[in-house]
Amino acid sequence: MHTNKVEQLIIATVGFFWCFLMWFSTAAFSPSIAAHYHLSIAALGLLASSAIWMAPVGRIVAGWASDRYGAPRTFAVILTVCGLVSIASAFTQDYTLLFAERVIVAIAGVSFVVGIQHVAQWFDANEIGTTEGLYAGTGNVGAGMGALLLPRIFGTDYHAAFLWLGIIALAIAAWYLARGQAARTVKQRDTARDRSDLRSAVFVWSRYIAVALMLAYAMSFGLEIALNAWLPGYFSRGFHNAILALGFTGVAGVQIAAGTFAAVQSFCASLFRPFAGFMSDIFQRKGWTPLPFIAKSLPYAPRLHWLGIALILISLAMVGLTLAGLSGSLHLSVVMLVALGIFISFGTGGTFALVPLLFPDRPGTAAGFIGGVSTAAAIVFPLIFAASTNMHVGYLTVAVYMFVPFVLFYFWAARYERHPEDHGIFNRALAVEEA
Amino acid sequence: MSTQFRTAEEASYEPWYKYGVAFLAVEMLIAVAVSAYSLFMTFQGLGGFPGKH
Numbered sequence: 001m002h003t004n005k006v007e008q009l010i011i012a013t014v015g016f017f018w019c020f021l022m023w024f025s026t027a028a029f030s031p032s033i034a035a036h037y038h039l040s041i042a043a044l045g046l047l048a049s050s051a052i053w054m055a056p057v058g059r060i061v062a063g064w065a066s067d068r069y070g071a072p073r074t075f076a077v078i079l080t081v082c083g084l085v086s087i088a089s090a091f092t093q094d095y096t097l098l099f100a101e102r103v104i105v106a107i108a109g110v111s112f113v114v115g116i117q118h119v120a121q122w123f124d125a126n127e128i129g130t131t132e133g134l135y136a137g138t139g140n141v142g143a144g145m146g147a148l149l150l151p152r153i154f155g156t157d158y159h160a161a162f163l164w165l166g167i168i169a170l171a172i173a174a175w176y177l178a179r180g181q182a183a184r185t186v187k188q189r190d191t192a193r194d195r196s197d198l199r200s201a202v203f204v205w206s207r208y209i210a211v212a213l214m215l216a217y218a219m220s221f222g223l224e225i226a227l228n229a230w231l232p233g234y235f236s237r238g239f240h241n242a243i244l245a246l247g248f249t250g251v252a253g254v255q256i257a258a259g260t261f262a263a264v265q266s267f268c269a270s271l272f273r274p275f276a277g278f279m280s281d282i283f284q285r286k287g288w289t290p291l292p293f294i295a296k297s298l299p300y301a302p303r304l305h306w307l308g309i310a311l312i313l314i315s316l317a318m319v320g321l322t323l324a325g326l327s328g329s330l331h332l333s334v335v336m337l338v339a340l341g342i343f344i345s346f347g348t349g350g351t352f353a354l355v356p357l358l359f360p361d362r363p364g365t366a367a368g369f370i371g372g373v374s375t376a377a378a379i380v381f382p383l384i385f386a387a388s389t390n391m392h393v394g395y396l397t398v399a400v401y402m403f404v405p406f407v408l409f410y411f412w413a414a415r416y417e418r419h420p421e422d423h424g425i426f427n428r429a430l431a432v433e434e435a
Numbered sequence: 436m437s438t439q440f441r442t443a444e445e446a447s448y449e450p451w452y453k454y455g456v457a458f459l460a461v462e463m464l465i466a467v468a469v470s471a472y473s474l475f476m477t478f479q480g481l482g483g484f485p486g487k488h
Contacts, residue, residue, distance in 0.1 A: 005451075127449070130459065131455070137459070141462075247480025256477075257477050260473050260476075264470045264473055264474060267466055268470060270466075271463060271465060271466035272462075272463060274459035274462055274463075275459050275462075277459075334474060338470065
């Protein structure tokens with residue numbers, strides 16, 4: 001079969017976009033579902049949180065599977081299973097069964113790491129930042145597009161929406177199987193497959209730089225989805241009077257404004273991600289290594305520095321968000337939030353510009369660990385935000401007690417001038433001989 | 436490191452790369468435009484993010 005890298009990128013991006021659409025389609029129709037089944041606020045909250053339950057473990061498994069079986073087969077399985085269950089959920093009349101089905105459909109989100117692996121198997125080091133950024137950033141927009149278009153197209157008829165989303169998922173699965181090719185060469189595909197055993201996976205998971213990248217992704221993507229859940233309530237309560245002063249009335253009006261601020265953060269975090277990957281490529285081409293401690297002579301050292309800068313900017317923006325909130329200025333808070341959204345994209349794009357270069361023979365296993373475990377942050381961060389006596393202070397708390405240690409650990413793990421991917425715990429027991 | 440990757444010094448960008456960069460620039464412009472519109476509407480009390488009315 002004659003194909004090329006751009007076709008493979010398009011297939012992966014479309015597949016991921018549709019998976020993201022399915023992943024968040026439940027949330028897009030949650031008001032309709034809540035009204036139909038008379039859900040309580042607690043039940044609605046449970047439905048909202050269920051979208052993330054399968055991600056941490058699911059992504060680890062999906063990443064391993066993409067190395068073992070190849071991305072086309074793995075992606076096709078995910079699309080097929082989630083598509084069929086989405087179709088089934090369109091005909092379900094019992095809420096308990098619907099809830100279970102939508103949890104399964106949410107597994108579509110694990111496809112992220114499969115596409116990362118697929119793209120890594122086709123593109124060169126000097127273009128990997130832009131490529132992974134285009135794949136992930138464009139795919140991420142699926143969630144926003146779902147929130148935007150699905151209610152406009154289907155109204156409150158979530159049955160029809162779930163049906164059509166499932167049918168199209170099956171079509172994309174067929175396309176992926178027909179045109180998808182796991183890697184540019186047979187040798188690459190076979191290397192990833194041969195390195196997909198448990199010992200090799202544990203080796204990757206125990207590398208200091210893998211843990212550092214996982215924490216970096218928790219600080220960026222984990223923070224992004226945590227803010228998606230937290231910000232509407234934060235702005236509704238923290239700036240209630242300021243929003244009313246804009247002219248919005250009632251609960252619905254305040255929610256429109258608060259929801260807009262949350263959506264802008266997420267939108268910027270998604271659509272600036274390709275640019276962040278491009279900036280990683282720029283740093284690499286220019287050879288920029290401005291930060292202290294982090295390695296300077298590695299082939300991909302400039303990318304380590306770009307990510308380090310991103311993590312520092314995220315931490316500073318979190319402090320800025322607290323200060324803006326304490327000042328009482330809604331405008332300043334929104335400005336800080338937009339900046340935070342953009343810096344988050346620097347972190348997400350910067351992380352996965354590095355993963356394929358640090359673990360070229362096991363990109364799926366590495367992506368699964370880094371992209372999977374980090375999503376647990378989406379559960380932890382809102383709990384910390386909510387635990388603060390002053391709701392504006394939660395961002396500062398997370399920045400000081402979590403992000404500063406994470407960033408220091410990143411600097412420590414990225415300091416090696418030779419093979420940072422070999423340094424970790426259980427070195428002797430897990431030593432893997434290079435071919 | 437796997438021979439799949441050439442160093443930046445050895446490789447120039449392939450023809451598709453400039454189209455990829457153009458596409459990401461369009462995505463950024465969309466983000467800026469939609470965000471600016473949404474925030475303008477919100478701060479004027481006229482509405483919000485497209486779809487949130």
